[in-house]
Amino acid sequence: MLCVVDCRCINLEKNHGISRYTYEVIRNAPKNIKQHLILLADSKNFDILAKAFNQEVGEIVKIKSSFLSPFENIEIPNILEKIQKRTKEKIAYFSPSFSSPPIIDKRIKKYITIHDLMHLDFYSSLKNKVYYSTLVKYYINTAVYVFTVSNYSKEKIIKYYGNLEKIKVIYPGIDVNTFRKLREEEIERLKDMYSYLPEKFFLFIGNNKRHKNFPYAYELYKCLKRFYPAHKFVSNVWDDKSDQEIVRLEKIDDNLLCFLYNRCEAFLYPSLYEGFGLPPLEAIACGAKVIASKCASLPEVLGEHAIYIDVFKSAEENAFEVVEKLTKLKPEFEVISQYISKYNWQDLSRKIFDFIFS
Template identity: 30%
Template structure:
């Protein structure tokens, strides 16, 4: 049984964390897995009891990471980085595998400081050069990598993420719904956003769009404030300068995983107007919970959502508002989107995704 070491320091991050949480237990029966990360975070997951852990708590994309992570990696057959922040120094693993979810920092290169430009260039190029294979979440991300980096296309393997429909499903139990409403003080009607507040999430335009829809709807923002570039300070300036809008916004922070399907089930619509996504799980989770989606017509989002979402121009506030209004006011149309969504979900299965990871790992030996 091959010994696989996985960098699990991002186990609780919004997108990458979901991938780790779902793939690790599915791979544990095939390989001897060792996780590197914060033990307190990893041991929150029941499956971690059967997996070896090495405690390491250092920031991602940092000098400290480059000094401490290589020393933490034991003798092993393969080291898997779930993001391009790979160790640049030699490690004790025979082979390397990396997953690149997106190359946002290359696409929006000019938004970075000079030091971050240099660092991002080094680590992204190194992650590809040092790894035997590169897993990517979408055809879009594969094309983006080929646009910015000279690499053999055969090295890049598209592997879609999944949705656990046993977890993400429409919740109708009244007691469960009422419990979550009370716990988070949720409004009766709301537009839902799930994710972080990084600039590519486009929350400033979304809030301006929500200001144009019926006042009976508020916007509920689920997710913690995190970002490698910066938190979207303009977002908070917009709220503080507009008391009326501020009253319509509910920030929950990070919510319990068990509660998230309830948020989707209670929402009137999910708004996902990102200007850049390598994949984007929230629309699929929303579809599984019977929540119609209004999403951006750019990046990987059309590839993932297909005919199961209403598309808008994410740079046009009026178009975002009109899209939300269309879904809210047209039950026949939103019902069609939901039916298409159920069919669409068949493409995104964690077991299938884990199978592709096994196939790629085995191809390296």
């Protein structure tokens, strides 16, 4: 069997979300599987994928259509048809997102990933919700299996589309070689490298999308500052209301992110909606204290290793309880390591391809 994997979403400069998920699925695929993979790339990431995987995978095919563009519905089926004609092997198509093109050839089996149903639950007008819901229903009905990243997301899929046996929950992973508790000598060396960072700070990493709830994180920081007057607010997000208390991060790579997690007083993550929630899990792996909302998948993913707040209460109401819990919370390395071990990219990749190649 050959498996065609849509890798156009991979962007190593902004390797988060679906990009990181897809990259890790390929990178951690068993060796006996990699030679049977055909990766679809576009002009933006073809060279990157060729450098990363060219000697390992069966083939990398450049296509013109950008990720989630309407033109992919014509181009990808044509490519799959050409691959099918030149080989006697069975063909599977794996999409790391909910989207998959219409494939006329019934011999080609489709597998999709639904990370969340945010567009039905959180965003969108009624018109867009109807459009999105219809599309997703089609993608689910035409897939052999639907992979998702948490039981929370599975329950949401069932809520909208019924109790389907084809839904498979496979947790994403943490790269424990990258996100880990740093040694003191490493921290001292990196402090010189990142000398622009304050000695004491609270941390927010995310984006300006409404569900990430940046304004609440900043408001909570201002309330906490009464108890932590020397602390700054370090963030890759800011708005017009932000003041000089924010140390702004223009670019973040994994090395800087690991250092930030290790050094922060606490990582603030008051998100209103997550299908999974990698950033707070990465922070926990680095020994950070995490202040997270009770919303969506976060309690499932973070377990007992976070301080939970009700983000529908005011930041001021939450601040006193947070301060008390921050003082008492003492992350234990062995306990954290044991907990984090169940989030493993190798397991994710192996399980996905076990379903596809079975």
